[in-house]
Amino acid sequence: SAVISQKPSRDICQRGTSLTIQCQVDSQVTMMFWYRQQPGQSLTLIATANQGSEATYESGFVIDKFPISRPNLTFSTLTVSNMSPEDSSIYLCSAYAGSLDTQYFGPGTRLTVL
Amino acid sequence: EDKVVQSPLSLVVHEGDTVTLNCSYEVTNFRSLLWYKQEKKAPTFLFMLTSSGIEKKSGRLSSILDKKELFSILNITATQTGDSAIYLCAGRGRGAQKLVFGQGTRLTINP
Numbered sequence: 299s300a301v302i303s304q305k306p307s308r309d310i311c312q313r314g315t316s317l318t319i320q321c322q323v324d325s326q327v328t329m330m331f332w333y334r335q336q337p338g339q340s341l342t343l344i345a346t347a348n349q350g351s352e353a354t355y356e357s358g359f360v361i362d363k364f365p366i367s368r369p370n371l372t373f374s375t376l377t378v379s380n381m382s383p384e385d386s387s388i389y390l391c392s393a394y395a396g397s398l399d400t401q402y403f404g405p406g407t408r409l410t411v412l
Numbered sequence: 413e414d415k416v417v418q419s420p421l422s423l424v425v426h427e428g429d430t431v432t433l434n435c436s437y438e439v440t441n442f443r444s445l446l447w448y449k450q451e452k453k454a455p456t457f458l459f460m461l462t463s464s465g466i467e468k469k470s471g472r473l474s475s476i477l478d479k480k481e482l483f484s485i486l487n488i489t490a491t492q493t494g495d496s497a498i499y500l501c502a503g504r505g506r507g508a509q510k511l512v513f514g515q516g517t518r519l520t521i522n523p
Contacts (some may be wrong), residue, residue: 388453399460404452
């Protein structure tokens with residue numbers, strides 16, 4: 299299985315600021331994803347992070363709010379911009395392991411916006 | 413729009429009981445269904461099911477898929493307090509790697 303690390307593991311931020319979350323995978327993977335899990339809710343896909351090109355966003359999520367980078371096959375970042383309390387969630391990075399045809403998740407970042 | 417529905421949303425049982433968690437799905441060009449266990453933040457992978465009628469088993473956990481009726485079940489026998497968690501199922505379509513998650517079942521095992 300792919301081992302995924304994320305940082306920070308948690309943060310408390312002020313309204314109007316931005317936070318960048320980093321995701322590192324221990325092996326090269328074809329696809330990386332960013333999910334959001336709001337309190338008491340299930341996981342919702344934000345976007346697919348594409349290596350060398352712009353991320354593919356799901357309905358309801360836009361690049362200006364959630365810019366994503368993926369400079370290589372093992373690393374990606376998600377920025378939550380101009381934060382409001384509604385952005386308080388767990389943000390999860392995941393990677394598709396082609397050899398096992400399944401998807402693994404990082405430990406998540408718990409974000410609280412005051 | 414693809415949809416995954418889990419039931420029950422919450423379940424409380426006593427240690428030693430057997431539980432069955434349900435997952436129904438409507439996924440375009442269905443390819444596979446995955447089960448995850450979420451204890452704190454990170455969902456941990458349990459099973460991936462692609463074929464009907466073939467049971468996947470790991471210790472006290474097992475799962476099976478019915479592609480005709482579009483559902484899957486996750487069984488946990490001889491439950492332990494460490495099984496307390498949210499159990500998530502997710503559907504995946506052919507040609508796509510993104511997952512569509514159900515709401516999750518919050519399972520609580522009381523000693």
